[in-house]
Amino acid sequence: MRSIQPYPHPVLGTCKAISIENDRLDSMDSGVRARSAEEINKLSPKEIRQIVHHAGIVGMGGASFPTHIKLNPPRKVHTLIVNIAECEPYLTGDSQLTVEKTGQLIDGIGLIGQCLPDLQTVIIAIEDNKPEAIEAIRKAVKGTPYTLSILKTQYPQGGEKQLIKKILNVEVPRAKLPFDVGVNVQNVSTVLAVYDAVYLGKPLYERVVTVSGRCLSNPKNLLCRIGTPVKNLIRHCGPLSAEPAKIIIGGPMMGIAQYTDEVPVIKSTTGVVLLDEREARPLEEKPCIRCGACVRECPMNLAPCLINQASVHGSWKQAKELGCLDCIECGLCNYVCPSSRQLVQSIKRAKPEAR
Numbered sequence: 001m002r003s004i005q006p007y008p009h010p011v012l013g014t015c016k017a018i019s020i021e022n023d024r025l026d027s028m029d030s031g032v033r034a035r036s037a038e039e040i041n042k043l044s045p046k047e048i049r050q051i052v053h054h055a056g057i058v059g060m061g062g063a064s065f066p067t068h069i070k071l072n073p074p075r076k077v078h079t080l081i082v083n084i085a086e087c088e089p090y091l092t093g094d095s096q097l098t099v100e101k102t103g104q105l106i107d108g109i110g111l112i113g114q115c116l117p118d119l120q121t122v123i124i125a126i127e128d129n130k131p132e133a134i135e136a137i138r139k140a141v142k143g144t145p146y147t148l149s150i151l152k153t154q155y156p157q158g159g160e161k162q163l164i165k166k167i168l169n170v171e172v173p174r175a176k177l178p179f180d181v182g183v184n185v186q187n188v189s190t191v192l193a194v195y196d197a198v199y200l201g202k203p204l205y206e207r208v209v210t211v212s213g214r215c216l217s218n219p220k221n222l223l224c225r226i227g228t229p230v231k232n233l234i235r236h237c238g239p240l241s242a243e244p245a246k247i248i249i250g251g252p253m254m255g256i257a258q259y260t261d262e263v264p265v266i267k268s269t270t271g272v273v274l275l276d277e278r279e280a281r282p283l284e285e286k287p288c289i290r291c292g293a294c295v296r297e298c299p300m301n302l303a304p305c306l307i308n309q310a311s312v313h314g315s316w317k318q319a320k321e322l323g324c325l326d327c328i329e330c331g332l333c334n335y336v337c338p339s340s341r342q343l344v345q346s347i348k349r350a351k352p353e354a355r
Protein backbone atom coordinates (compact mmCIF):
# COMPACT_ATOMS: atom_id res chain seq x y z
CA MET A 1 0.00 0.00 0.00
CA ARG A 2 1.28 3.47 -0.85
CA SER A 3 -1.24 5.76 0.83
CA ILE A 4 -4.81 6.43 1.92
CA GLN A 5 -5.95 9.87 0.84
CA PRO A 6 -8.92 11.78 -0.60
CA TYR A 7 -9.48 11.05 -4.29
CA PRO A 8 -12.16 12.00 -6.87
CA HIS A 9 -15.09 9.54 -6.87
CA PRO A 10 -17.69 9.29 -9.68
CA VAL A 11 -20.69 9.14 -7.32
CA LEU A 12 -19.55 10.70 -4.04
CA GLY A 13 -17.50 13.56 -5.49
CA THR A 14 -14.53 12.78 -3.26
CA CYS A 15 -13.77 9.96 -0.88
CA LYS A 16 -10.79 8.27 0.73
CA ALA A 17 -8.99 5.90 -1.63
CA ILE A 18 -6.24 3.35 -1.08
CA SER A 19 -3.36 3.72 -3.49
CA ILE A 20 -1.44 0.47 -4.04
CA GLU A 21 2.00 -0.25 -5.48
CA ASN A 22 1.89 -2.09 -8.81
CA ASP A 23 4.34 -5.01 -8.88
CA ARG A 24 3.88 -5.21 -12.69
CA LEU A 25 3.65 -9.02 -12.46
CA ASP A 26 -0.10 -9.13 -13.15
CA SER A 27 -0.36 -12.47 -11.38
CA MET A 28 -3.17 -13.93 -9.27
CA ASP A 29 -2.80 -14.37 -5.52
CA SER A 30 -1.49 -17.88 -4.72
CA GLY A 31 -4.73 -18.62 -2.82
CA VAL A 32 -6.86 -18.26 -5.99
CA ARG A 33 -7.87 -21.57 -7.58
CA ALA A 34 -10.48 -22.85 -10.00
CA ARG A 35 -13.13 -25.36 -8.86
CA SER A 36 -14.28 -28.46 -10.72
CA ALA A 37 -17.93 -28.95 -11.70
CA GLU A 38 -18.10 -31.78 -9.16
CA GLU A 39 -16.91 -29.50 -6.33
CA ILE A 40 -19.36 -26.80 -7.39
CA ASN A 41 -22.34 -29.18 -7.38
CA LYS A 42 -21.59 -30.00 -3.76
CA LEU A 43 -21.49 -26.33 -2.63
CA SER A 44 -24.31 -25.32 -0.29
CA PRO A 45 -26.17 -22.00 -0.84
CA LYS A 46 -24.32 -20.63 2.19
CA GLU A 47 -20.94 -21.57 0.72
CA ILE A 48 -21.76 -19.97 -2.63
CA ARG A 49 -22.91 -16.78 -0.91
CA GLN A 50 -19.69 -16.75 1.10
CA ILE A 51 -17.57 -17.04 -2.06
CA VAL A 52 -19.60 -14.24 -3.66
CA HIS A 53 -19.17 -12.12 -0.52
CA HIS A 54 -15.41 -12.65 -0.35
CA ALA A 55 -15.09 -11.89 -4.08
CA GLY A 56 -16.61 -8.44 -3.37
CA ILE A 57 -19.46 -8.84 -5.85
CA VAL A 58 -22.15 -6.14 -5.99
CA GLY A 59 -24.90 -5.35 -8.50
CA MET A 60 -23.00 -4.21 -11.59
CA GLY A 61 -25.96 -2.65 -13.42
CA GLY A 62 -25.44 0.52 -11.39
CA ALA A 63 -27.02 -0.13 -8.00
CA SER A 64 -23.98 -1.74 -6.28
CA PHE A 65 -26.16 -3.63 -3.80
CA PRO A 66 -24.15 -6.51 -2.25
CA THR A 67 -24.97 -9.66 -4.22
CA HIS A 68 -24.50 -12.13 -1.35
CA ILE A 69 -27.32 -10.36 0.50
CA LYS A 70 -29.55 -10.33 -2.56
CA LEU A 71 -28.94 -14.09 -2.90
CA ASN A 72 -30.25 -14.60 0.64
CA PRO A 73 -33.76 -13.11 0.40
CA PRO A 74 -35.93 -13.07 3.53
CA ARG A 75 -38.88 -14.41 1.50
CA LYS A 76 -39.34 -17.25 -0.99
CA VAL A 77 -38.26 -16.32 -4.50
CA HIS A 78 -39.95 -18.21 -7.34
CA THR A 79 -38.69 -16.25 -10.36
CA LEU A 80 -35.26 -15.09 -11.44
CA ILE A 81 -35.02 -12.42 -14.14
CA VAL A 82 -31.61 -12.02 -15.78
CA ASN A 83 -31.45 -8.41 -16.91
CA ILE A 84 -29.88 -7.75 -20.30
CA ALA A 85 -32.32 -4.92 -21.13
CA GLU A 86 -29.53 -2.30 -21.20
CA CYS A 87 -32.03 0.35 -22.18
CA GLU A 88 -29.85 3.50 -21.92
CA PRO A 89 -28.59 4.96 -25.21
CA TYR A 90 -24.88 4.39 -25.97
CA LEU A 91 -24.37 1.48 -23.52
CA THR A 92 -23.60 -1.88 -25.16
CA GLY A 93 -21.27 -3.65 -22.69
CA ASP A 94 -23.88 -6.09 -21.33
CA SER A 95 -25.03 -7.25 -24.75
CA GLN A 96 -21.45 -7.72 -25.94
CA LEU A 97 -20.63 -9.78 -22.84
CA THR A 98 -23.72 -11.89 -23.53
CA VAL A 99 -22.45 -12.69 -27.02
CA GLU A 100 -18.91 -13.48 -25.87
CA LYS A 101 -19.69 -15.36 -22.65
CA THR A 102 -23.00 -17.11 -23.24
CA GLY A 103 -21.85 -20.45 -21.82
CA GLN A 104 -20.52 -18.87 -18.63
CA LEU A 105 -23.76 -16.91 -18.30
CA ILE A 106 -25.81 -20.11 -18.36
CA ASP A 107 -23.50 -21.70 -15.74
CA GLY A 108 -23.72 -18.51 -13.63
CA ILE A 109 -27.51 -18.69 -13.70
CA GLY A 110 -27.20 -22.28 -12.43
CA LEU A 111 -25.17 -21.02 -9.44
CA ILE A 112 -27.79 -18.40 -8.59
CA GLY A 113 -30.42 -21.14 -8.83
CA GLN A 114 -28.40 -23.15 -6.25
CA CYS A 115 -28.75 -20.21 -3.83
CA LEU A 116 -32.51 -19.81 -4.32
CA PRO A 117 -34.06 -23.17 -3.38
CA ASP A 118 -37.66 -22.17 -4.20
CA LEU A 119 -36.84 -20.99 -7.72
CA GLN A 120 -39.26 -22.28 -10.36
CA THR A 121 -38.77 -19.96 -13.33
CA VAL A 122 -35.76 -18.31 -14.97
CA ILE A 123 -36.38 -15.60 -17.57
CA ILE A 124 -33.60 -13.94 -19.55
CA ALA A 125 -34.83 -10.48 -20.57
CA ILE A 126 -33.33 -8.64 -23.51
CA GLU A 127 -34.42 -5.76 -25.77
CA ASP A 128 -35.12 -6.42 -29.46
CA ASN A 129 -32.33 -4.08 -30.69
CA LYS A 130 -29.62 -6.63 -29.77
CA PRO A 131 -29.97 -9.31 -32.47
CA GLU A 132 -26.55 -10.92 -31.94
CA ALA A 133 -27.08 -11.36 -28.20
CA ILE A 134 -30.63 -12.66 -28.79
CA GLU A 135 -29.30 -15.29 -31.20
CA ALA A 136 -26.57 -16.35 -28.77
CA ILE A 137 -29.07 -16.72 -25.91
CA ARG A 138 -31.62 -18.47 -28.10
CA LYS A 139 -29.06 -21.18 -28.90
CA ALA A 140 -27.78 -21.39 -25.32
CA VAL A 141 -31.19 -21.88 -23.66
CA LYS A 142 -32.10 -24.81 -25.94
CA GLY A 143 -32.40 -27.87 -23.72
CA THR A 144 -32.49 -25.78 -20.52
CA PRO A 145 -35.59 -24.81 -18.49
CA TYR A 146 -34.75 -21.12 -19.05
CA THR A 147 -36.98 -18.80 -21.07
CA LEU A 148 -35.92 -15.95 -23.32
CA SER A 149 -38.10 -12.83 -23.15
CA ILE A 150 -37.53 -10.37 -26.00
CA LEU A 151 -38.78 -6.91 -25.09
CA LYS A 152 -39.62 -4.06 -27.41
CA THR A 153 -36.87 -1.47 -27.04
CA GLN A 154 -38.11 1.19 -24.68
CA TYR A 155 -36.62 3.55 -22.13
CA PRO A 156 -36.66 3.05 -19.16
CA GLN A 157 -37.31 -0.63 -18.67
CA GLY A 158 -33.97 -1.84 -17.30
CA GLY A 159 -35.01 -0.96 -13.73
CA GLU A 160 -36.04 -3.93 -11.58
CA LYS A 161 -39.59 -2.77 -10.95
CA GLN A 162 -40.19 -1.86 -14.61
CA LEU A 163 -38.85 -5.21 -15.78
CA ILE A 164 -41.05 -7.15 -13.34
CA LYS A 165 -44.12 -5.19 -14.45
CA LYS A 166 -43.29 -5.64 -18.11
CA ILE A 167 -42.54 -9.37 -17.99
CA LEU A 168 -44.76 -10.68 -15.20
CA ASN A 169 -47.37 -7.90 -15.08
CA VAL A 170 -46.79 -7.66 -11.34
CA GLU A 171 -46.46 -4.32 -9.52
CA VAL A 172 -43.82 -4.10 -6.82
CA PRO A 173 -45.61 -1.87 -4.27
CA ARG A 174 -44.17 1.43 -3.10
CA ALA A 175 -41.30 1.03 -0.60
CA LYS A 176 -41.14 -2.72 -1.30
CA LEU A 177 -38.47 -4.75 -3.07
CA PRO A 178 -38.65 -7.45 -5.77
CA PHE A 179 -38.39 -10.29 -3.21
CA ASP A 180 -41.68 -9.02 -1.73
CA VAL A 181 -43.35 -10.31 -4.91
CA GLY A 182 -41.15 -13.43 -5.09
CA VAL A 183 -38.73 -12.16 -7.75
CA ASN A 184 -34.95 -11.76 -7.93
CA VAL A 185 -33.45 -9.61 -10.71
CA GLN A 186 -29.76 -9.97 -11.56
CA ASN A 187 -27.80 -7.98 -14.11
CA VAL A 188 -25.88 -10.07 -16.67
CA SER A 189 -22.47 -8.70 -15.59
CA THR A 190 -23.25 -9.63 -11.99
CA VAL A 191 -24.18 -13.19 -13.03
CA LEU A 192 -20.88 -13.46 -14.89
CA ALA A 193 -18.98 -12.13 -11.87
CA VAL A 194 -20.64 -14.86 -9.77
CA TYR A 195 -19.48 -17.42 -12.36
CA ASP A 196 -15.91 -16.05 -12.24
CA ALA A 197 -15.82 -16.12 -8.45
CA VAL A 198 -17.21 -19.64 -8.00
CA TYR A 199 -15.72 -21.44 -11.02
CA LEU A 200 -12.41 -19.57 -11.34
CA GLY A 201 -11.91 -18.22 -7.81
CA LYS A 202 -11.61 -14.73 -9.29
CA PRO A 203 -12.52 -11.67 -7.20
CA LEU A 204 -14.31 -8.74 -8.82
CA TYR A 205 -11.37 -6.55 -9.85
CA GLU A 206 -12.34 -5.74 -13.43
CA ARG A 207 -15.44 -5.04 -15.51
CA VAL A 208 -16.56 -4.12 -19.02
CA VAL A 209 -17.15 -0.39 -19.56
CA THR A 210 -18.66 1.19 -22.68
CA VAL A 211 -16.61 4.25 -23.67
CA SER A 212 -18.62 6.22 -26.20
CA GLY A 213 -19.99 9.56 -27.39
CA ARG A 214 -19.81 11.83 -30.43
CA CYS A 215 -16.46 13.31 -29.37
CA LEU A 216 -14.66 9.98 -29.63
CA SER A 217 -13.28 8.60 -32.88
CA ASN A 218 -12.95 5.00 -31.62
CA PRO A 219 -15.75 4.14 -29.16
CA LYS A 220 -15.25 0.72 -27.59
CA ASN A 221 -16.25 -1.69 -24.87
CA LEU A 222 -13.19 -2.08 -22.66
CA LEU A 223 -12.39 -4.64 -19.99
CA CYS A 224 -10.95 -2.37 -17.27
CA ARG A 225 -9.45 -2.86 -13.86
CA ILE A 226 -11.42 -1.23 -11.04
CA GLY A 227 -9.53 1.94 -10.15
CA THR A 228 -8.41 2.84 -13.70
CA PRO A 229 -8.77 6.63 -14.19
CA VAL A 230 -11.37 7.34 -16.89
CA LYS A 231 -8.89 9.68 -18.63
CA ASN A 232 -6.90 6.53 -19.58
CA LEU A 233 -10.02 4.97 -21.12
CA ILE A 234 -10.74 8.16 -23.07
CA ARG A 235 -7.15 8.31 -24.31
CA HIS A 236 -7.38 4.66 -25.42
CA CYS A 237 -10.54 5.39 -27.47
CA GLY A 238 -9.26 8.65 -28.96
CA PRO A 239 -8.24 10.80 -30.60
CA LEU A 240 -10.99 13.23 -29.70
CA SER A 241 -12.86 14.64 -32.67
CA ALA A 242 -14.18 17.53 -30.52
CA GLU A 243 -13.55 18.77 -27.00
CA PRO A 244 -16.12 17.06 -24.71
CA ALA A 245 -18.46 19.50 -23.01
CA LYS A 246 -19.50 16.92 -20.43
CA ILE A 247 -18.17 13.58 -19.21
CA ILE A 248 -20.90 11.31 -17.89
CA ILE A 249 -20.31 8.16 -15.87
CA GLY A 250 -23.15 5.76 -16.72
CA GLY A 251 -25.59 6.38 -19.55
CA PRO A 252 -26.65 9.82 -20.81
CA MET A 253 -30.07 9.61 -19.11
CA MET A 254 -29.24 8.33 -15.62
CA GLY A 255 -25.50 8.90 -15.49
CA ILE A 256 -23.65 11.44 -13.37
CA ALA A 257 -21.72 14.37 -14.87
CA GLN A 258 -18.11 14.51 -13.65
CA TYR A 259 -15.98 17.48 -12.67
CA THR A 260 -12.74 15.70 -13.56
CA ASP A 261 -11.53 12.87 -15.79
CA GLU A 262 -9.35 11.64 -12.90
CA VAL A 263 -12.31 9.70 -11.44
CA PRO A 264 -11.72 5.96 -11.44
CA VAL A 265 -13.76 3.07 -12.82
CA ILE A 266 -15.73 1.55 -9.93
CA LYS A 267 -17.73 -1.69 -9.79
CA SER A 268 -20.91 0.04 -10.96
CA THR A 269 -19.35 1.94 -13.90
CA THR A 270 -21.38 0.78 -16.90
CA GLY A 271 -20.14 3.49 -19.23
CA VAL A 272 -18.19 6.67 -19.85
CA VAL A 273 -20.05 8.92 -22.28
CA LEU A 274 -18.58 12.11 -23.71
CA LEU A 275 -21.20 14.65 -24.76
CA ASP A 276 -20.39 17.40 -27.23
CA GLU A 277 -21.36 21.07 -26.92
CA ARG A 278 -24.75 20.59 -28.59
CA GLU A 279 -25.80 17.57 -26.51
CA ALA A 280 -24.64 19.11 -23.24
CA ARG A 281 -26.07 22.61 -23.76
CA PRO A 282 -28.10 23.58 -20.67
CA LEU A 283 -31.68 24.60 -21.50
CA GLU A 284 -33.27 27.65 -19.95
CA GLU A 285 -35.72 26.64 -17.19
CA LYS A 286 -39.19 28.17 -17.66
CA PRO A 287 -42.32 28.12 -15.46
CA CYS A 288 -44.37 24.92 -15.34
CA ILE A 289 -47.34 25.16 -17.71
CA ARG A 290 -49.20 22.25 -16.04
CA CYS A 291 -49.22 20.23 -19.25
CA GLY A 292 -48.98 16.94 -17.32
CA ALA A 293 -46.41 15.39 -19.69
CA CYS A 294 -44.06 14.48 -16.82
CA VAL A 295 -46.91 12.78 -14.92
CA ARG A 296 -48.00 10.82 -18.01
CA GLU A 297 -44.49 9.54 -18.75
CA CYS A 298 -43.20 8.79 -15.24
CA PRO A 299 -42.66 4.99 -15.06
CA MET A 300 -43.15 5.10 -11.28
CA ASN A 301 -46.53 6.87 -11.53
CA LEU A 302 -45.25 9.92 -9.68
CA ALA A 303 -46.13 13.58 -10.19
CA PRO A 304 -42.64 15.05 -10.84
CA CYS A 305 -44.03 18.59 -11.24
CA LEU A 306 -45.49 18.51 -7.72
CA ILE A 307 -42.38 16.97 -6.15
CA ASN A 308 -40.37 19.67 -7.92
CA GLN A 309 -42.55 22.37 -6.31
CA ALA A 310 -42.19 20.78 -2.88
CA SER A 311 -38.43 20.50 -3.30
CA VAL A 312 -38.01 24.06 -4.54
CA HIS A 313 -39.85 25.29 -1.42
CA GLY A 314 -37.92 22.98 0.91
CA SER A 315 -41.11 21.08 1.86
CA TRP A 316 -39.32 17.78 2.39
CA LYS A 317 -42.22 16.13 4.24
CA GLN A 318 -44.51 16.86 1.32
CA ALA A 319 -41.89 15.62 -1.17
CA LYS A 320 -41.76 12.37 0.76
CA GLU A 321 -45.56 12.05 0.82
CA LEU A 322 -45.52 12.56 -2.94
CA GLY A 323 -43.17 9.57 -3.25
CA CYS A 324 -39.82 11.20 -4.06
CA LEU A 325 -38.04 8.17 -2.59
CA ASP A 326 -39.61 5.94 -5.26
CA CYS A 327 -38.09 7.95 -8.10
CA ILE A 328 -35.63 5.79 -10.06
CA GLU A 329 -33.92 8.91 -11.47
CA CYS A 330 -34.54 7.84 -15.06
CA GLY A 331 -34.66 11.47 -16.24
CA LEU A 332 -37.69 10.90 -18.47
CA CYS A 333 -39.62 13.77 -16.84
CA ASN A 334 -36.82 16.20 -17.70
CA TYR A 335 -36.70 14.86 -21.23
CA VAL A 336 -40.41 15.44 -21.96
CA CYS A 337 -40.85 18.72 -20.09
CA PRO A 338 -41.54 21.56 -22.58
CA SER A 339 -40.46 24.09 -19.92
CA SER A 340 -37.07 22.38 -19.40
CA ARG A 341 -37.76 22.09 -15.68
CA GLN A 342 -34.89 20.52 -13.71
CA LEU A 343 -37.27 17.94 -12.25
CA VAL A 344 -35.00 14.99 -11.55
CA GLN A 345 -32.32 17.26 -10.08
CA SER A 346 -34.83 18.71 -7.61
CA ILE A 347 -36.08 15.21 -6.73
CA LYS A 348 -32.52 14.05 -6.07
CA ARG A 349 -32.08 17.08 -3.83
CA ALA A 350 -35.22 16.14 -1.86
CA LYS A 351 -34.30 12.50 -1.31
CA PRO A 352 -31.71 12.80 1.49
CA GLU A 353 -33.92 15.33 3.29
CA ALA A 354 -36.97 13.07 2.97
CA ARG A 355 -35.00 10.14 4.36
Ligand code: SF4
Nearest residue numbers: 298327328330331333
Ligand atom coordinates in the same frame (compact mmCIF):
# COMPACT_ATOMS: atom_id res chain seq x y z
S1 SF4 B 1 -36.84 10.71 -12.92
FE1 SF4 B 1 -38.83 11.64 -13.29
S2 SF4 B 1 -39.85 10.22 -14.70
FE2 SF4 B 1 -38.12 9.09 -13.82
S3 SF4 B 1 -38.99 8.03 -12.03
FE3 SF4 B 1 -38.18 9.99 -11.29
S4 SF4 B 1 -39.93 11.36 -11.34
FE4 SF4 B 1 -40.46 9.62 -12.63
Ligand code: SF4
Nearest residue numbers: 288289291292294337
Ligand atom coordinates in the same frame (compact mmCIF):
# COMPACT_ATOMS: atom_id res chain seq x y z
S1 SF4 C 1 -43.86 18.43 -18.01
FE1 SF4 C 1 -42.94 20.33 -17.25
S2 SF4 C 1 -44.43 21.91 -17.79
FE2 SF4 C 1 -45.48 19.94 -17.98
S3 SF4 C 1 -46.45 19.62 -15.95
FE3 SF4 C 1 -44.46 18.62 -15.88
S4 SF4 C 1 -43.10 20.19 -15.03
FE4 SF4 C 1 -44.92 21.24 -15.72
